[in-house]
Amino acid sequence: MPLAETHEIHKRRFGRNLGTALCLVGFCAVVFGLTIAKVREGGLLEANDHQPRASVLPITEETGQ
Amino acid sequence: MSDATANTQVQTGSYEPGFGDYVLLLKPRVMSLVVFTALVGLLVAPVGVSPMVGFTAILFIALGAGASGALNMWYDADIDAVMKRTAKRPVPAGKVPAGEALTLGLWLSALSVVMLGLATNWFAAGLLAFTIFFYAVIYTMWLKRSTPWNIVIGGAAGAFPPMIGWAAVTGDVSLASILMFGLTFMWTPPHFWALALFMKSDYHEADVPMLTVTHGRKETRRQVLIYTVLLAPVALGLAFTEVAGPVYLAAAIVLNAIFLKGAWDIWRRDEAVAEADNYAVEKKVFKFSLLYLFLHFGALLVDAIWRLI
Numbered sequence: 608m609p610l611a612e613t614h615e616i617h618k619r620r621f622g623r624n625l626g627t628a629l630c631l632v633g634f635c636a637v638v639f640g641l642t643i644a645k646v647r648e649g650g651l652l653e654a655n656d657h658q659p660r661a662s663v664l665p666i667t668e669e670t671g672q
Numbered sequence: 673m674s675d676a677t678a679n680t681q682v683q684t685g686s687y688e689p690g691f692g693d694y695v696l697l698l699k700p701r702v703m704s705l706v707v708f709t710a711l712v713g714l715l716v717a718p719v720g721v722s723p724m725v726g727f728t729a730i731l732f733i734a735l736g737a738g739a740s741g742a743l744n745m746w747y748d749a750d751i752d753a754v755m756k757r758t759a760k761r762p763v764p765a766g767k768v769p770a771g772e773a774l775t776l777g778l779w780l781s782a783l784s785v786v787m788l789g790l791a792t793n794w795f796a797a798g799l800l801a802f803t804i805f806f807y808a809v810i811y812t813m814w815l816k817r818s819t820p821w822n823i824v825i826g827g828a829a830g831a832f833p834p835m836i837g838w839a840a841v842t843g844d845v846s847l848a849s850i851l852m853f854g855l856t857f858m859w860t861p862p863h864f865w866a867l868a869l870f871m872k873s874d875y876h877e878a879d880v881p882m883l884t885v886t887h888g889r890k891e892t893r894r895q896v897l898i899y900t901v902l903l904a905p906v907a908l909g910l911a912f913t914e915v916a917g918p919v920y921l922a923a924a925i926v927l928n929a930i931f932l933k934g935a936w937d938i939w940r941r942d943e944a945v946a947e948a949d950n951y952a953v954e955k956k957v958f959k960f961s962l963l964y965l966f967l968h969f970g971a972l973l974v975d976a977i978w979r980l981i
Contacts, residue, residue: 619688619690622690623691623694625691627691640724640727641790641791643724644724648722648725
């Protein structure tokens with residue numbers, strides 16, 4: 608029997624490979640979506656550029672914030 | 673591999689697991705309950721969360737539950753093979769090697785905990801890790817085979833998801849989340865003992881010390897009633913927290929009255945009567961118990977939506 612002939616076991620193997628591939632693609636999509644969501648949530652964060660800014664000072668009566 | 677080798681493998685029909693066999697290792701029916709209760713815990717919490725973060729949290733809580741299911745199937749393959757209800761599971765049926773179930777369970781456990789921690793907070797991730805440990809080690813490896821109270825203590829594992837859902841958005845526990853935990857925790861014994869009463873021979877043959885086996889069926893009937901009575905104040909107590917409203921209160925009153933009546937009926941019956949009608953009351957109470965939990969959490973969700981309108 609040539610290998611090219613499709614057997615039930617080949618179908619099952621293909622299904623398993625397809626399922627694994629879809630899971631991996633899904634996982635990548637979740638990580639990507641989560642990254643976007645986290646970046647948007649952190650919109651008020653500022654990188655430290657070594658410049659004094661009112662927005663990064665602690666809230667006190669003097670600063671009035 | 674030569675063509676001849678490949679053909680021999682195909683012809684002898686050595687079973688190669690399909691994708692569905694691995695999915696079954698994760699106990700999808702249990703996962704659906706976990707998804708629902710965790711989702712309610714997450715949605716009724718008084719803190720907003722972005723839909724993507726919420727989706728990710730539920731996904732990995734469910735995956736963590738699935739991982740503990742795979743670990744359970746790896747360890748329990750011997751007793752699963754004996755019990756009619758579980759004999760067709762992938763490991764005892766010979767579809768998936770036990771070692772693969774263990775590997776899958778361990779990897780998915782690590783993945784789900786780390787991803788939940790990264791997506792939400794490490795308190796929720798810690799709770800998920802503890803839940804997996806509790807179900808796989810405390811319940812499966814220790815309690816299940818050693819004490820008839822396995823269901824009572826082990827029920828905690830199934831009760832954690834709404835608490836994890838809540839913690840995922842608040843980073844904390846509260847009276848409401850503890851009572852959501854308590855609702856599932858107290859519900860588990862009467863639910864499983866009602867099942868054990870009509871799945872007569874299964875636990876006995878597997879030598880699992882179920883209450884029906886160690887203390888007899890009359891005592892099991894008494895315990896179903898006791899735990900249903902203890903469940904009612906927990907369910908009603910939740911109605912007076914910030915997460916519940918009039919819909920939950922009304923649902924809790926009606927559902928607990930019906931469940932108490934069912935437990936009372938189970939307690940009043942003896943074995944001869946039960947056998948005569950093929951355990952009709954026990955089966956009815958078991959089915960109702962599924963609806964009971966679903967409707968309680970459903971009512972919490974309705975109240976949460978009501979508050980938003």
